[in-house]
Amino acid sequence: MTRELLINYERCLGCRSCELACATAHSLAKSLFGAVLGGEAPLKRIFVSQSGSRKVPLNCRHCQDAPCIDACITGAMHRNSDGIVTNQGGEAPCTGCWMCVMVCPYGVIRAETGKREAVKCDRNCTDHTGVPACVKACPTGALAFTTVDSHSGKKRKEFLERALK
Amino acid sequence: MKLLVVGGSAAGMSAVLQYHRLKPSDRITVICDEGSFYARCRIPEVLGGDVAAGEISYPAAMPADGRLEVIRGRAESIDPVNHSVLLQDGSLLYYDKLLVTAGSSPVKLGVRGEELKGVFTLRSLGDALSTAEAARSARSAVVCGGGLVGLKGALAMKKWVSDVTVLVGSPGLLSRQLDETGSAMLERELKRIGIKVVFNTLVERFLPSGDGGTLAGVLDKNGGEMEAGVAIVGKGVRPNIDLVSKAGGAAGAGIKVSNRLQTSLPDVYAAGDCIEVTDLLTGRPTPSGLWPLAVEQGRYAAYNMAGALRPYPRPITRMNSAQFGDLPIISAGLRDGEEVYDRLTGRGKAYRRLVFTGGRLVGTILLGDVEKAGIYTGLMRSRRPVKAALRQRLLEGSVCAHDIGLMI
Numbered sequence: 001m002t003r004e005l006l007i008n009y010e011r012c013l014g015c016r017s018c019e020l021a022c023a024t025a026h027s028l029a030k031s032l033f034g035a036v037l038g039g040e041a042p043l044k045r046i047f048v049s050q051s052g053s054r055k056v057p058l059n060c061r062h063c064q065d066a067p068c069i070d071a072c073i074t075g076a077m078h079r080n081s082d083g084i085v086t087n088q089g090g091e092a093p094c095t096g097c098w099m100c101v102m103v104c105p106y107g108v109i110r111a112e113t114g115k116r117e118a119v120k121c122d123r124n125c126t127d128h129t130g131v132p133a134c135v136k137a138c139p140t141g142a143l144a145f146t147t148v149d150s151h152s153g154k155k156r157k158e159f160l161e162r163a164l165k
Numbered sequence: 166m167k168l169l170v171v172g173g174s175a176a177g178m179s180a181v182l183q184y185h186r187l188k189p190s191d192r193i194t195v196i197c198d199e200g201s202f203y204a205r206c207r208i209p210e211v212l213g214g215d216v217a218a219g220e221i222s223y224p225a226a227m228p229a230d231g232r233l234e235v236i237r238g239r240a241e242s243i244d245p246v247n248h249s250v251l252l253q254d255g256s257l258l259y260y261d262k263l264l265v266t267a268g269s270s271p272v273k274l275g276v277r278g279e280e281l282k283g284v285f286t287l288r289s290l291g292d293a294l295s296t297a298e299a300a301r302s303a304r305s306a307v308v309c310g311g312g313l314v315g316l317k318g319a320l321a322m323k324k325w326v327s328d329v330t331v332l333v334g335s336p337g338l339l340s341r342q343l344d345e346t347g348s349a350m351l352e353r354e355l356k357r358i359g360i361k362v363v364f365n366t367l368v369e370r371f372l373p374s375g376d377g378g379t380l381a382g383v384l385d386k387n388g389g390e391m392e393a394g395v396a397i398v399g400k401g402v403r404p405n406i407d408l409v410s411k412a413g414g415a416a417g418a419g420i421k422v423s424n425r426l427q428t429s430l431p432d433v434y435a436a437g438d439c440i441e442v443t444d445l446l447t448g449r450p451t452p453s454g455l456w457p458l459a460v461e462q463g464r465y466a467a468y469n470m471a472g473a474l475r476p477y478p479r480p481i482t483r484m485n486s487a488q489f490g491d492l493p494i495i496s497a498g499l500r501d502g503e504e505v506y507d508r509l510t511g512r513g514k515a516y517r518r519l520v521f522t523g524g525r526l527v528g529t530i531l532l533g534d535v536e537k538a539g540i541y542t543g544l545m546r547s548r549r550p551v552k553a554a555l556r557q558r559l560l561e562g563s564v565c566a567h568d569i570g571l572m573i
């Protein structure tokens with residue numbers, strides 16, 4: 001069974017450890033200090049927002065019928081053999097047209113307008129046990145990487161259908 | 166079962182890949198009059214010399230198992246009774262199911278001199294290559310039309326030609342996508358890049374050089390004359406309906422299809438730029454006209470042709486994103502409605518304009534900062550009423566998916 005990243009909103013305190021860990025894991029230096037010293041501006045792919053009284057951490061859901069893949073005009077956005085939706089390492093380059101940004105109902109694909117490249121969760125951050133950096137960094141258990149029961153999978157599909165249809 | 170597909174671009178290829186997945190043992194034949202499969206939206210990069218023609222192929226991986234055959238040729242007519250398609254070279258192909266994805270063709274200005282060497286439209290890879298060829302030796306270039314394709318063409322030609330002018334018939338740029346403020350921001354960016362824009366100007370005719378057959382200049386309706394060694398006409402596109410309409414199939418502006426992408430001809434389906442769809446926001450039939458819709462429709466057509474019932478939901482037909490220079494732009498839905506809110510933030514660098522009708526978000530323009538645009542379009546699709554607090558967050562750009570009802 002494949003594992004998925006689940007979010008337990010009640011537990012999120014908004015400490016942004018996940019954002020930091022994500023950005024660091026995606027930096028060339030692989031450490032926050034090294035990245036900053038090296039003049040890199042590490043880019044996070046998970047975002048903690050405030051919604052009402054809640055803190056909401058959110059990253060790519062790697063949707064089944066992913067709208068970003070349909071929308072990609074170059075063919076860069078694809079699902080790799082691990083089931084991960086990414087615009088890196090595919091058949092075509094990302095040219096920063098922002099079609100994916102325009103259609104992602106979760107709003108978790110970033111437009112790096114300077115680099116002309118869309119930036120998103122690519123799970124290129126996992127440790128030897130396969131756990132993503134954001135999950136490992138979360139001190140409260142708001143982010144969990146587990147096998148998904150059919151219930152939450154169904155709920156998510158319902159949301160997507162409502163948002164997309 | 167034998168599936169025949171006319172056209173091998175966004176709609177055709179997505180249909181072929183999906184159909185092959187569903188029915189791996191069925192035979193599929195694609196007829197296309199273009200020699201290669203490529204990402205059409207990327208031809209401005211070829212025009213600008215940023216990439217070679219071979220670098221924009223799409224999709225690179227086609228199923229190569231003998232079930233799929235690609236024929237380079239042009240479909241002339243359909244015989245719906247005999248279930249056959251006549252090709253230009255006289256050969257006849259039979260089908261059990263036919264999918265027409267003939268795309269659309271550029272609209273001509275219909276003025277004198279449009280046939281001169283040096284006047285182009287920008288629709289195919291071939292167009293991009295010949296325009297680049299002409300632009301390389303031109304001292305000045307003119308683009309007729311301030312729409313998306315015209316502006317992309319102008320930016321690409323700027324790589325070769327120092328003097329590029331865009332003639333716009335309307336008083337604003339991207340008049341289908343932007344309002345006055347948005348157009349002014351874009352105009353500023355184009356100026357910074359060195360592209361001139363002239364508004365409220367229509368082309369009277371293209372002027373020939375001494376030899377009579379080559380473009381030398383443009384005369385506008387106000388009597389102004391300007392030099393031009395190369396010109397692009399960007400006046401929009403028209404769906405290619407002929408193949409289906411001449412066979413007796415129903416068509417309006419585009420080929421008419423059911424929500425299963427079926428034309429009025431038996432066993433003939435159609436998808437992509439050649440069809441018209443019912444717009445989710447206006448409820449009116451509109452040419453489909455967008456790459457993501459073509460891909461989506463190709464997939465839905467494949468499911469329906471394979472026998473699975475998959476009604477195609479009404480799409481939003483106005484939805485575009487682009488970046489000109491340093492300015493990213495996303496525009497979706499309607500430009501006007503009952504209530505309009507707009508806001509400039511980030512020291513005038515980011516602009517958001519929202520249109521509401523009946524309490525629902527029906528139009529979004531984002532310039533300068535396009536982050537989270539998908540939340541706006543998602544909200545437009547969901548047709549949820551939007552309360553004041555959420556409107557505020559949408560305007561500020563502080564909205565997150567949770568605000569539009571996401572709980573996972």
Ligand SMILES: Cc1cc2nc3c(=O)[nH]c(=O)nc-3n(C[C@H](O)[C@H](O)[C@H](O)COP(=O)(O)OP(=O)(O)OC[C@H]3O[C@@H](n4cnc5c(N)ncnc54)[C@H](O)[C@@H]3O)c2cc1C
Pocket residue numbers: 073097171172173174175176177196197198199205206207208209238239240241266267268269287288289314317405408436437438439454455456457459485486487
């Ligand atoms: C410069 C440019 C930029 C664009 N940018 C964007 C963008 O940013 N976002 C967006 O959403 N859309 C964009 N578009 C529009 C997008 O390219 C189209 O919506 C999309 O290509 C439609 O795909 P399609 O498969 O329906 O038709 P097409 O791509 O037009 O393909 C139809 C194919 O069928 C062939 N054909 C037609 N008739 C026949 C026949 N009788 N026999 C054999 N072959 C035939 C044609 O030659 C063509 O190869 C852009 C278009 C251009 C030109």
